[in-house]
Amino acid sequence: MELRTLRYFVATVDAGTVTAAAERLHVTQPGLSRQLRQLEQELGVDLFHRTGGRLTPTRAGQSLLPLAQDVLERADALRVAAAFHAKGRLDRLTIGAPLTTLRDVVAPFIATLDAGDPIPAVFQADGQTAGEILGRGADLAVTSFPARAPYESRTLAELPVWACVPPGHRWAHRARLRLAELVADPEHPSTAERLVLPPATFTSRISLDAALQRAGRSYSDPIEAADGTVAQALAAAGRGVAVVSDDPQFGLHALPIHTDDGKLSVRLITAWDSRHPAHTAIAAVADRLRLFVAQRYSVTNDRT
Amino acid sequence: MELRTLRYFVATVDAGTVTAAAERLHVTQPGLSRQLRQLEQELGVDLFHRTGGRLTPTRAGQSLLPLAQDVLERADALRVAAAFHAKGRLDRLTIGAPLTTLRDVVAPFIATLDAGDPIPAVFQADGQTAGEILGRGADLAVTSFPARAPYESRTLAELPVWACVPPGHRWAHRARLRLAELVADPEHPSTAERLVLPPATFTSRISLDAALQRAGRSYSDPIEAADGTVAQALAAAGRGVAVVSDDPQFGLHALPIHTDDGKLSVRLITAWDSRHPAHTAIAAVADRLRLFVAQRYSVTNDRT
C-alpha cells in the first residue's frame, strides 16, 4: 500500500469505471486494474464487486474510501507545508467553515483575494469545533464554538438568527419576535407555528436549541431541512417558519428573535493553530476576513 | 513521495543516524541515504543539515515530521480498518485519553483485557473534545467535554477534584474545603494558599477555572506543574496546595472542594463514532470500561 495505490483506489471509485479512472490518472486501463487487485490482495479485502463486467465498491470499499481520502489529504497537507518552507510563503490556504458561512461569508471573501494571495481551498465543516476543523487539515477555521488552548481566535461577527416568514404571513409586518412566540405554549399547543429547521449540527439550530433549553421551552415536530436554503424554500412554500442564520431568500421577511438575554444570534469566530509554521500569514488572512465581514455586516445591519 | 519514503524520513529522525535507521528498516545505509535525498529534492526542502558528517533535522524537517507521522498514522488506521473488514472482528483498538485518565483508568483497564480482545493502543489527548480525539485516529475517546452530534457517548464517572496538602499542613485534618478558601480573598490577599496546578489543558484545571469564573474569583501566581503527579510532588515538598483529579500520592491528604453547585468534579465520558464500521465492538469495550470504572470508583469512594 502506497500513496499511489490509494490514489488509484479513490480515483476509480470516483470515476465509476477503471477505464475512465485510468484516463484521468494517465495510466493504461490494464495497469490500473492490476494495481487495484494487488491493493485488495494486500489489504485482504475485496474493495469492488466485479459482477456485471463492471466495478462497484463493496461495503468495505465504501467504508475504506474516506480513510483513503484522508491519507491523501494529509499527504497533500505535507506537500503544501513543504512548499511553504521551500518558498517562504504560503501558496495554498485551506479554510473549513459551516455551510451557511461558506456561502454567505467565505465564498464572497475568497472572491476578493488576488494573485498575490495564497490559493484558497475550502471545505464544509458543520457543527465542528476549531480543533476538529483544523485537525481535518484546515489552516483557518470558521466556527461558532469558542476556541481553546493551542488555537488562536478572533471574533468575526455576531450573526442574528432570523425567523423567516413569507410575505402574506401574519408576522410579515412585525419588526421582531419573542422566542416564546415561536414555540408552543404548553397551555395552548395549537397557537404555535410549525418550525422549519436545519439539521442539529447547524449553528443557528444549536443556538435556538440552547436558548429554548434555558427558557425551559421546546418545539414539537419541526420540519427538518437539509440546510438553511432548503428551510427557507419550505418557509416560502408556506410550510412553516424557517429559523436560520442565512441571509433571507425567496422574498422572505426576516425577523430577529428576542430572548431574555438579548437577540438570538450566532457568534462566529475564526481560529488557527498558533504553532502553525505560517501562522503569521494565516493571521493576516484572518484579519482581512474579519475586516471583510465587518464591512459586509454593517450593510446587512441596515436591514434590521 | 510515497508512504515508504515518509517511513524512511520518520525513522531517520527517530534513530538519529542513517546507519541506525537503515538497520531498523532492514535496508542498507546507502539506499536509505539516497531515498532521503530524493525526498528532499521532490519536496524542494532540506530536511537535514549535513554538517559534521551527521544528519540533524532542519527547522523545516522538524516541522514536517509531525505531518509525516500523521500521514503514516492515517495509513495505519486504514490498514486496521481493512483488517476489520477482512476478519470481521476488531483486532486493534486505539484509545485516546487525558494523561491522568490514561494512568489511573485506561492503563489498569487494558491490563484486564485478554487474548480474545483487540490489542489496545493508547495515546495521550489532554484537553481535547471527543471529535478531536477520534479525529486523531482513536476508536474510543475518553474526555471531560460533552460529546455531540455523530458521536455516541456514555458517562464514565464523576471524578472529584482534590486539594492535596502534605501531612503537616493546617488543612491536613480537614474533611473538606470550600472553593473560596482556596483562593485569595480580594480584601486579604495574604490569607490564600499558593496553588500548584497542572497545565490549562488538564480537565481538573479546566473545572477549577470554570468554577472560579462562575464565582467571580481567581488565583494569583500559581505554580504551573507539568502534570498532576508533578503538582503533587511539589505539594509534598511544601510548595503549595496541589489541585488535581489524580489519586493522591506521596502521602498527601486529599480534600474534596465544595462550591455553591456541589463538589468540584470532572465528568469523564467515553465516546466513539456511531458510524464506525466496528461500532458494536467498540461500544462493548466502552461498556466494559464503564463497568471497570464503576468498580474502581466504588473503592476510591471509601476514601472520602
Next chain:
DNA sequence: GAAACTTACGTAAAGCGTAATGATC
C-alpha cells in the same frame, strides 16, 4: 457486438545491495 475488465508478455524504470570514496571528529 460494443464496452468493460482480466490475463499474458515484453520493456523500462525505480529501488536496492555491494563496493568504493569522501568527510568529520
Next chain:
DNA sequence: GATCATTACGCTTTACGTAAGTTTC
C-alpha cells in the same frame, strides 16, 4: 583511524504499456 554519509555500479524487482482474451448487456 573510526564513524558516518555519499557516490558508483550492477542487479532485481516492480510497475507499466501493448496485445490478446473473457465476460456482460
